[in-house]
Amino acid sequence: MGAEHARILHGSISGATVTAVADPASDRAHAVAVETGAWPFNSAEELIASPFVDAVLIASHDGAHADQVAACLELRKPVLCEKPLAPTVQECQALVEQQNAIGGTPLISVGFMRRFHPAYRELKERLAEGAVGQPLMILSSHRNVKSYPDGNSASTITNSGIHEIDITAWLLDSPIASVSWHAPKSTALDKTRQDPQLLHLRTADGVLTTVDVFLNAQYGYEVRCEVLGEQGSIELSAPQLTTANRALAATRTYAADWRPVFADAYRLQSQAWIDALTSRTRSPLATAEEGLQAVRVAEALVQSMNTGGGTVAVDNNKPSGPASPDGTSGRNLSHVH
Structure with missing residues (x-):
């Protein structure tokens, strides 16, 4: 998916230049870099920290989203993160709080392209x-x-x-x-x-x-x-x-x-994000708060799944619970066979 985003930004979006790409698989990163004229980085952290990168689009594994979005916020770089914003309510809540502490125009957009x-x-x-x-x-x-x-x-x-x-x-x-x-x-x-x-x-x-x-x-x-x-x-x-x-x-x-x-949806979403960045206006994409709300609902569904399919109320104002004893923050969600 990350390669497809890079191609869209490079070939279909005005006002944006794909400056850098990163992928855990270096061969994939180099292939996309050649295709888009970008510089390949060995890690997302290096890419985010680069002074040549003004904004970041994250399409990595779900489990990497929270740390990578947080790194963008630390450097005050706008970020479009593919759904989900993070795997757990706790991680999403932390990102919302980090963004709110910065103030100003929100930096986080979430890729609910539909x-x-x-x-x-x-x-x-x-x-x-x-x-x-x-x-x-x-x-x-x-x-x-x-x-x-x-x-x-x-x-x-x-x-x-x-x-x-x-x-x-x-x-x-x-x-x-x-x-x-x-x-x-x-x-x-x-x-x-x-x-x-x-x-x-x-x-x-x-x-x-x-x-x-x-x-x-x-x-x-x-x-x-x-x-x-x-x-x-x-x-x-x-x-x-x-x-x-x-x-x-x-x-x-x-x-x-x-x-x-959904080719048009991805193109229109990316153009709307870039237009907001270049005009220094609020992004029309889904917000971090909406990303948090979606994950709240997802966790309620997983709770229903793990308790026999009963109805579970979604409290969209409830703060997240503590991390699991092993530090996984609830990522080890079980499943049935």
């Missing part, structure tokens, strides 16, 4: 216009071809499901107040996690959202969203690339991953 997807933006606008009356329920799906390695049932929520968490609250302009987690029969294709999962999200306005997250759906990458209202429904158009009509049958194709589906 907010910039033209279809989601039109959906939000039509809901605001009352196109289907009062929303009652949302039916959403998040499906990948194959799960990424090094994950478990909890990371399905904190890395993939967190998109649905943010976009649901954003569409309805209402915070998620309670959640529950449910497990259908699990696929035999991935023994590391429960897959698929069914997430129930109830916002403060009473709307219930159901989300199926299926990371090994095999048939293609697909995101669905339908809002049922008192006077009708409105949904995202199907994301297939083409439809072939032949021999009394219609066949449609799907993207293999997120890139063709």
